[in-house]
Amino acid sequence: MISWWRIAFGDCEVEKLRESVQKECIGQGFVTEEFEEEISMALNVPFVVATTSGSAALYMALLSLGIGHGDEVIIPNRTWIASANAILLTGAKAVLVDVRSDLPLIDVSQIQSRITPQTKALMPVHLNGRSVDMRGIQQLAGKFGIPVIEDACQAFFSSNSSGYLGTQSDLGCFSLGLTKLVSTGQGGFVVTKNRDVYERLKVIRNHGVTDEFTESYDQFGFNFKFTDLFASFGLVQLSRVSKRIAHLNKIYAKYESTISKFKSLDLLPVNVLSGEIPLYAEVLCPERKELKNFLHFHNIQARIVPPDLNTSSCIKDDGSFPNSMRFSNQGLYLPCGPEQPLENIDFVIDALDDFEHRN
Numbered sequence: 001m002i003s004w005w006r007i008a009f010g011d012c013e014v015e016k017l018r019e020s021v022q023k024e025c026i027g028q029g030f031v032t033e034e035f036e037e038e039i040s041m042a043l044n045v046p047f048v049v050a051t052t053s054g055s056a057a058l059y060m061a062l063l064s065l066g067i068g069h070g071d072e073v074i075i076p077n078r079t080w081i082a083s084a085n086a087i088l089l090t091g092a093k094a095v096l097v098d099v100r101s102d103l104p105l106i107d108v109s110q111i112q113s114r115i116t117p118q119t120k121a122l123m124p125v126h127l128n129g130r131s132v133d134m135r136g137i138q139q140l141a142g143k144f145g146i147p148v149i150e151d152a153c154q155a156f157f158s159s160n161s162s163g164y165l166g167t168q169s170d171l172g173c174f175s176l177g178l179t180k181l182v183s184t185g186q187g188g189f190v191v192t193k194n195r196d197v198y199e200r201l202k203v204i205r206n207h208g209v210t211d212e213f214t215e216s217y218d219q220f221g222f223n224f225k226f227t228d229l230f231a232s233f234g235l236v237q238l239s240r241v242s243k244r245i246a247h248l249n250k251i252y253a254k255y256e257s258t259i260s261k262f263k264s265l266d267l268l269p270v271n272v273l274s275g276e277i278p279l280y281a282e283v284l285c286p287e288r289k290e291l292k293n294f295l296h297f298h299n300i301q302a303r304i305v306p307p308d309l310n311t312s313s314c315i316k317d318d319g320s321f322p323n324s325m326r327f328s329n330q331g332l333y334l335p336c337g338p339e340q341p342l343e344n345i346d347f348v349i350d351a352l353d354d355f356e357h358r359n
């Protein structure tokens with residue numbers, strides 16, 4: 001079976017891990033700092049705080065802005081549920097906005113009508129490496145004096161004309177999970193340009209304790225610490241990034257050149273030329289179930305995209321979301337991933353061709 005996602009780890013990760021163990025670098029320490037510095041240099045952002053997951057990164061970012069009960073945070077209706085759950089965990093309300101008709105990215109023109117005096121943050125999501133209209137977001141944020149947290153969990157190293165996604169607002173949050181460009185198994189990090197926010201994030205990562213020896217508890221936090229073992233993995237994974245981006249772009253180009261000729265499905269576009277990275281290969285197919293079963297029959301795994309946030313029993317929002325509904329009803333991930341062999345993509349393309357011409 002060709003799996004929908006393929007990422008590899010090798011001897012270099014094992015070697016670095018061995019080195020860290022030999023030096024007794026296990027918990028959060030020097031290797032984590034080195035990893036944070038590498039990310040800081042690579043993304044050209046001054047402050048990086050590594051943590052246990054992208055979800056934890058989002059939660060810490062919200063806490064660092066003092067968001068809690070009675071507050072509202074605006075997010076798109078199409079994103080992984082983690083974006084909303086991080087908000088709910090603070091006690092704040094997740095306020096949903098529909099996505100654009102052409103792409104599953106927040107429709108900035110619909111945000112203003114959802115802003116209230118309780119709105120304490122805008123959280124655009126750069127889904128699948130695509131850039132949200134950050135200029136529009138910044139205009140709104142400036143007009144209403146609301147901070148912005150970019151959910152860049154699916155957009156590490158993706159960029160637009162202003163630079164790397166996740167570095168263009170108050171805070172940016174990234175995931176290092178298994179289905180990401182760089183993976184430490186689990187993991188994530190927050191970036192910011194603001195030193196005060198950075199200092200708060202570090203304290204939040206350690207139960208709100210500023211100084212472990214005097215132990216004054218001035219800020220709420222939790223154990224969100226990273227480990228040097230994860231960081232050892234991460235450092236090696238970072239060295240693979242350019243090769244991986246080139247490979248993902250090749251996969252995208254292969255799918256694009258074929259699927260553009262088909263009537264039965266559409267490839268959701270990613271603006272590779274402007275620096276967006278097509279992390280996943282997402283298609284829209286009105287006959288999604290048939291396509292998924294057809295591919296399965298040919299030993300190809302495809303994955304249905306996650307449901308919209310407004311379908312969650314934990315979120316009460318009776319707004320109207322026609323665009324996101326179309327993406328969630330028709331969306332399917334085709335095999336992809338930084339170490340997915342190109343021969344597998346050719347095999348999938350042949351199967352897609354058979355599906356297109358099946359009648």
Ligand SMILES: Cc1ncc(COP(=O)(O)O)c(C=O)c1O
Pocket residue numbers: 053054055056079080082083125127151153154174175176177187188
């Ligand atoms: C858009 C988005 N936000 C948040 C997260 C949460 O990241 P993690 O799985 O590392 O907690 C993910 C993970 O896939 C994601 O895709």
